[in-house]
Structure formats: structure tokens, C-alpha cells
Amino acid sequence: MHEIRIAEDLSRIVLEAASERNLRKVTGINISFGQLVQIVPEIFEFAFREIVKDSVAQDARLNIEIIQVKMKCSKCGTDFRVEDNIFKCIECGSVDLEIINGKELFIKSLEGE
């Protein structure tokens, strides 16, 4: 359900950017979602379509990239991908970790004319 609110915030950013640049049409939107935020792309797309109906972004293609969860060990510095929800350094076993990827709700760019 959070898809709806995130789609609303995305459409605001897109429509503002489109109007600043006087775009007649937004043709594509490039976004990344981290795996931890548990967005269901189909629901997101459905919500987004409803919100941008009759706007310059109504036919925009949504390019959604899902980003895996990646952590950095604060003890030994190893970067690793989290598998099976085990947040533990694969080299030294430390649980003192920093998140690098996985929480993104990010708009990279849009395409338009």
C-alpha cells in the first residue's frame, strides 16, 4: 500500500521537473528501489498510472531497477551481499555493519521531449 504514497511523491517530482524544462511529454522514468523497501512493482506501476492520467507523464515508461541488499563490515571493511536475511559479515562474522544498498527509493533521471 505504501506504493501509492511513493508513486504520488514520484509523480510530484516528475511533473515539477517536466514543467521546469517545458517538456511536452515525459517518455521514460528511471528509478531504483532497494530490496528492503519491499515495493511490489506491479502495484507501484498501477498506482503511478492512475496518478499521472491526463498529464505530460501519462505515457511514460517506468524503468524500475531493484537493488540487492549490500552491507559494509565496520570491523574488517568487507562489502558483501546479504543473503537469506543474515546480516553478518561473511569474512569475519561481525554484526557491526553499515548499509550500502537496499533501502533506495530513488529517481535517477527522466526522459522526455
Add this chain to the structure above:
Amino acid sequence: MEIRIMKNILDRNQNKAKEVRDMLASKKVVMVNIISSPGAGKTTLLERTLEEFNSKFRIGVIEGDITTDRDARRLQKFDIPIVVINTEGGCHLDSHSISKALDSFDLDNLDLIFVENVGNLICPSEFDLGEKFKLAVVSTAEGDDKPGKYPLLFREAGAVLLNKIDLIPYTNFNLENFRTDLRNINAGVPLLEISCTKGDGMKEWFKWIEDQI
């Protein structure tokens, strides 16, 4: 033409949350964002906690509720400031609605604010409200698989309360599985095993929350 944007989609919520967090810190008010599924026991937890602390600390409550004020009515007997935010179907609170709710409190005369988020384990986890920490409440009747299914909440929680431990004998809840699952996701998070109705573990919870103020 490609236009680079490179922006967090929830920037607006995040910026407001930061404003709220800084403001509460300057007023020395601790705000706790309580997140659970519907029926895990958030309101009962608040009732027990208010009974314990109402004469000791100055407490306010923000009740996130989809359409009713039932939870808020359960807390009216404590004679504390309560604001209800009806989300009208929305599955989470956000920092703008919290900021508005905070305007109706006298923050110079409060120590602690509990925010009872809308019952849901996914959506509220992504919306920073400006809280000092998130409290994840999960009950044994929901099953022992919740940390693995909702890793973000359990990864980010300042503490996890496992409620209704008195019901374990009547369910297939496996405490060891729950603990292992939680420890894999967040090895260091305090886990408090409680029963709000029977009183088990409540002393430890009261002590823990008191240490945060």
C-alpha cells in the same frame, strides 16, 4: 532528452522528519514510533505503560488510526494530551502529519511522546516521522516468522517487544526460531519478551523505556 534528477523520492518526508527530530531534541522530548500489525497489542501496551509512568513523566500520545478514534478513547482515562490522526485509508503516518499534530502539544511540558502508528509492518517502516527510535511490537499469535518477512522494521528498530508470551503454549510459535531469525537480522537489538495482560516482562520494559528518557 535525458534529465538527471538523482533524488530520494521520499525527500519531502525525510526533510520534514529531520526538522521534527531537531525540534524535539531541542525541547528534550523523546518520541517513540510504535509499529506493529493490527492486534499485536500496541494500545494495551500504552495503557500499561501510562499506568506505570503517568505520575512520573509528562506523556503525550499521537494515535494513528485509519478511520476511528477507538484507541484514543481507551486512553482518555489517563487525562493526557492525545491527538488522533485519521489517515482516511492511508496505511502509515508521515512526518508532515506528525509535525502538525505536534503543534497541538505544549512541548515544553512533555518528556515523552508515543506515536501509535497504523497497524502494518511494511509501510510505516519506510516513513521517518522524526522519532528518536522505532519500537517493533509483534505478538506470538502472529507466528514466529515475522522478522524474516519484514526485515527492514526489525533491522531498524531501537527495541523489539514480543507480546502475548503467555499464549505460547496455545500456539505453534517457536521462541527459538523467532530469536534466531531476529538475531540474524539485528544481532544487537534489545528483545523484551512480555505479556501486557499477564504482566510478564513488564518491569524490564518499564526500565528499558525509562533509560531512554
